[in-house]
Every structure is written in structure tokens, then in C-alpha cells.
Amino acid sequence: MERLIWTRPERGNRGPAAGHSRAELAAVAVTLADRSGLAAVSMRQVAAELGTGPSSLYRYLGGRNDLLDLMADAVAGEIDLGVPLGGDPVEDLLALAVRAKAVHLRHPWLAELPPEPLRLGPHGLAYLEFALRAMAPARLPGPARLEVVAVVDALVAQFARAQRQQGAAGADRRAAQAAYLGETAAAGAYPHLAAALAGAPGGDPAEDPEALFGRTVRRVLGALLAAGTPD
Amino acid sequence: MERLIWTRPERGNRGPAAGHSRAELAAVAVTLADRSGLAAVSMRQVAAELGTGPSSLYRYLGGRNDLLDLMADAVAGEIDLGVPLGGDPVEDLLALAVRAKAVHLRHPWLAELPPEPLRLGPHGLAYLEFALRAMAPARLPGPARLEVVAVVDALVAQFARAQRQQGAAGADRRAAQAAYLGETAAAGAYPHLAAALAGAPGGDPAEDPEALFGRTVRRVLGALLAAGTPD
DNA sequence: TAAAACTGCGAACACTGATCGCAGTAAAGG
DNA sequence: CCTTTACTGCGATCAGTGTTCGCAGTTTTA
Numbered sequence: 001m002e003r004l005i006w007t008r009p010e011r012g013n014r015g016p017a018a019g020h021s022r023a024e025l026a027a028v029a030v031t032l033a034d035r036s037g038l039a040a041v042s043m044r045q046v047a048a049e050l051g052t053g054p055s056s057l058y059r060y061l062g063g064r065n066d067l068l069d070l071m072a073d074a075v076a077g078e079i080d081l082g083v084p085l086g087g088d089p090v091e092d093l094l095a096l097a098v099r100a101k102a103v104h105l106r107h108p109w110l111a112e113l114p115p116e117p118l119r120l121g122p123h124g125l126a127y128l129e130f131a132l133r134a135m136a137p138a139r140l141p142g143p144a145r146l147e148v149v150a151v152v153d154a155l156v157a158q159f160a161r162a163q164r165q166q167g168a169a170g171a172d173r174r175a176a177q178a179a180y181l182g183e184t185a186a187a188g189a190y191p192h193l194a195a196a197l198a199g200a201p202g203g204d205p206a207e208d209p210e211a212l213f214g215r216t217v218r219r220v221l222g223a224l225l226a227a228g229t230p231d
Numbered sequence: 232m233e234r235l236i237w238t239r240p241e242r243g244n245r246g247p248a249a250g251h252s253r254a255e256l257a258a259v260a261v262t263l264a265d266r267s268g269l270a271a272v273s274m275r276q277v278a279a280e281l282g283t284g285p286s287s288l289y290r291y292l293g294g295r296n297d298l299l300d301l302m303a304d305a306v307a308g309e310i311d312l313g314v315p316l317g318g319d320p321v322e323d324l325l326a327l328a329v330r331a332k333a334v335h336l337r338h339p340w341l342a343e344l345p346p347e348p349l350r351l352g353p354h355g356l357a358y359l360e361f362a363l364r365a366m367a368p369a370r371l372p373g374p375a376r377l378e379v380v381a382v383v384d385a386l387v388a389q390f391a392r393a394q395r396q397q398g399a400a401g402a403d404r405r406a407a408q409a410a411y412l413g414e415t416a417a418a419g420a421y422p423h424l425a426a427a428l429a430g431a432p433g434g435d436p437a438e439d440p441e442a443l444f445g446r447t448v449r450r451v452l453g454a455l456l457a458a459g460t461p462d
Numbered sequence: 463t464a465a466a467a468c469t470g471c472g473a474a475c476a477c478t479g480a481t482c483g484c485a486g487t488a489a490a491g492g
Numbered sequence: 493c494c495t496t497t498a499c500t501g502c503g504a505t506c507a508g509t510g511t512t513c514g515c516a517g518t519t520t521t522a
Binding site: 244250 | 498
């Protein structure tokens with residue numbers, strides 16, 4: 001039985017006071033990941049950053065997975081849930097999605113996290129609760145509501161990724177990808193691909209990514225929240 | 232400069248014939264991942280399965296990443312692209328998405344793959360080209376078309392994950408998650424979450440997941456492909 | 463004061479991806 | 493034909509990984 005970290009108490013009350021805390025571990029790990037990517041978040045690195053040995057971390061964590069859970073929940077806590085709801089589920093969810101996307105942009109490693117089915121700590125739960133509260137006016141069965149949140153999250157991750165690698169010059173791999181894709185498309189075997197890529201840099205003056213995101217999310221939410229219509 | 236595997240020739244023409252092929256490596260790795268998960272796909276395991284040492288693999292691959300590229304493209308090749316198009320982008324893309332979801336269900340490790348921005352080998356490119364061809368009747372700028380494919384892919388992965396872990400009894404973690412989520416929701420601090428979860432097992436007789444997928448994708452595609460309407 | 467529960471951590475284990483260099487083999491060039 | 497070139501296979505090895513174990517020390521409870 002491998003319990004989630006959230007189900008275990010952070011501290012007993014018998015022994016000496018612990019030198020660190022889960023929050024501290026999470027903060028160090030997040031900083032490390034922000035600076036050098038998720039791969040840099042190893043038990044040894046985190047321990048070194050804390051000035052201890054690797055084995056000490058296992059007093060706070062059941063393993064590396066728990067550390068990732070902590071990280072995900074820590075950044076979930078950066079999403080402001082104090083804003084008042086307007087009453088329109090589409091607009092309220094969009095505003096939430098915009099704030100969530102900002103977090104993704106601030107912490108690119110979020111997209112690298114092994115996609116566990118659920119990685120919900122206290123902050124993640126609060127986020128989910130907030131989204132469901134925003135969706136309350138819509139007439140939808142329970143599971144469908146969760147589905148909507150999942151779809152929006154997917155859109156957030158998707159657009160954050162696109163927006164990020166469009167801005168900063170991506171890694172080697174990104175450049176190699178583009179080169180390969182360009183020359184392959186130019187070879188003539190993929191006419192539609194070539195056409196789609198050709199329309200990218202030229203043509204329109206590259207729409208504001210924020211506006212594109214807003215329009216897309218609005219459309220998708222409008223379609224998913226359409227109540228009553230069984231088809 | 233770290234070139235993609237697709238940009239390097241599989242064989243020179245000077246030395247002795249290679250004992251294996253990229254396709255063989257990919258097949259072995261896929262089989263391994265299907266049986267024991269992506270974590271079981273290590274250079275040593277794959278090499279052992281081939282009856283050689285780990286270092287031999289580096290004659291065929293630049294590294295483990297290349298192996299993952301090969302695997303992804305191999306299963307992308309399982310998607311049947313020979314079906315004729317009906318002419319309605321929404322229905323044609325949905326049919327494609329259904330076939331793609333089947334592949335995800337057959338190879339659960341696809342969801343575990345580190346989400347590189349693009350992991351497109353020949354088969355992946357053919358898939359993309361097919362999707363763009365299906366989308367040809369829609370009046371949409373090029374980048375938007377690529378965005379649509381990305382969103383659909385995200386939906387496919389999303390629903391495949393949900394459908395899979397609903398069928399088979401998930402791992403320990405899944406059970407632990409459910410238990411934790413249930414008791415936390417029951418604690419009363421998350422009323423909307425509790426309501427959404429309560430509606431799940433009882434209430435309606437659990438809609439056919441395939442129908443739910445079809446309805447959702449149709450709605451999303453309908454919203455995204457709505458041409459002309461600038462808002 | 464004794465027991466229980468806890469912390470910190472050095473040492474070690476079983477892995478991982480990756481590199482290097484050497485022996486052997488096949489084709490190309492003269 | 494023989495040399496050169498380019499390739500293959502692979503044992504040995506390196507640095508790094510997550511994780512476990514056991515011991516010494518510390519604080520609280522009984």
C-alpha cells in the first residue's frame with residue numbers, strides 16, 4: 001500500500017523538531033525546476049540545496065513522486081481563487097484558465113510532469129472546487145462537469161506550450177524539428193502540411209496569442225456547456 | 232547539434248550488414264512497453280530482448296529519446312489512413328480520432344511519453360497530413376488548422392486515459408487517489424466537488440464512453456471549425 | 463528514569479543512460 | 493590485389509539515479 005503524501009501527517013509529535021518542512025522542500029524543488037528543468041530535480045540536488053544528504057529527504061517524502069505532487073500543488077496555489085464570480089460560467093472559467101495559463105508559462109516543467117491521472121493536493125482541490133463553483137449555473141451532470149475542467153486544463157497546457165516555444169528560442173531539438181519538418185514538407189509529399197506551414201509566418205500579422213486563446217476557450221466552453229441539447 | 236533520428240540515414244553502405252533494424256528495435260520496445268510499461272523500456276532491457284549488449288543499441292540510436300521517437304511513430308503507423316473521406320471535416324476528423332483513441336487504449340504508455348512538442352516521424356507526418364486533408368473544406372488559416380489537430384489529440388489522450396482507468400482496476404495510486412478524494416470531499420469543505428462526485432456512480436446508468444467521446448469531440452470540432460465568425 | 467517515537471545521515475545497493483576503444487568485417491579506390 | 497575507409501558488435505566503465513538500512517542522538521510521553 002503506497003499512500004498519497006496528503007494522507008500522511010506531516011509531523012508526529014514525539015521526537016525532535018524536523019529541520020525542514022514539506023513546503024520548504026517544495027519551494028526548493030520548484031526553484032530548481034524553474035532554473036534548470038524537471039530533470040534537475042533529483043533527490044541529491046534537492047538535498048544538496050538544503051544542505052543535507054539524500055536519505056534525509058525520506059523523512060519528509062515517501063519518494064520522488066511525492067516531491068512532484070508537492071511541486072504541482074505548490075504552483076497550483078499560485079492561482080488566485082479570491083476573485084469574485086460574475087455568474088457566466090464561460091467567462092468565469094475563461095478568466096480562471098487565463099490565470100492557470102500564466103502559471104504554466106511561469107513554470108514550464110509543469111508540462112513535463114509525468115501525467116498522473118490525479119495529482120490533487122489541497123490547492124489543486126481548491127482549484128477544482130472553484131471551477132465547479134463557477135460552473136454551478138450550468139445544467140450538466142456531475143461527471144460532465146469534471147470532463148469540462150479536464151478539457152480546459154488540456155487547452156491551457158496546450159496553449160501554454162505553443163505560446164512559450166513561440167516566444168523564446170527553443171532548444172536544439174525544437175530547431176531540428178522545424179528544419180526537418182520544413183524540408184520534409186517542401187519535398188512535396190505532404191501538400192496540406194506545406195500549405196498549413198506556409199500560412200504561418202507570412203499572411204496575417206500573427207494574431208495576439210492571448211486573444212487566440214480566449215476565442216478558442218470561449219468557443220469550446222460554449223459548446224460543452226450547452227445544456228439540454230442531447231446531441 | 233543533436234539531430235533527430237529521422238534526419239540520419241539508417242545505414243551507410245560501407246561496412247558489414249547490421250544485425251538488426253530500427254523497425255526491429257521499435258517493435259521490441261513497443262512489445263516491452265505494452266507488457267510492462269514505459270519504465271521497462273531501458274536500453275539494457277531492449278538489448279537483452281535482442282540478445283546483445285546495451286552499447287550495441289547506440290549503433291542504431293543516438294540515445295533513448297530516439298527509441299521513444301521510433302516507438303511513437305511505430306504505433307502512429309497503426310492508424311488506418313486508407314479510409315475514404317466523407318467531405319464533412321467534423322465527421323471525418325471524429326472518425327480519425329476514434330481510431331487514434333483505439334491506439335491509445337492499445338498502448339497505454341503513449342500517455343506516459345515525455346510530451347515533446349513534436350515527435351513526428353514518417354507515420355506521424357502522414358497522420359497529420361491526413362487530418363489536414365480532412366480539414367481542407369473548412370475555411371481556416373493554416374496555424375489554426377494545426378491548433379485543431381493538437382486540441383483533438385489532447386482530447387484523444389484525455390478520453391483514452393479516462394476510459395482505460397475506468398475499465399480495468401487501476402494501480403494502487405489510483406485507488407489511493409479515489410479514497411483520498413472521496414473522504415476529503417465528504418469532509419464538507421468542497422461541496423461542489425462532493426456533488427459532482429456523488430452524481431457519478433448513481434444517477435444515470437453511466438453513458439457509453441464511446442458516445443460521450445463522440446459527442447464531446449463533435450461539439451469541440453464544431454466550435455473550432457466555425458469559419459468566418461470572427462468572435 | 464525508562465520507554466517510545468522520532469530525526470539526521472553515512473554507507474551501500476541495484477539500477478539507469480551513455481562513452482570509449484578495440485577487434486573484426488565489408489565495400490570502395492587505386 | 494592490397495590498402496584505405498567506413499562500418500559493426502561489444503566488453504568495460506563512468507557518472508548519476510532512486511531507494512533502503514541501520515545506527516547514533518534527541519525529544520516527548522508514561
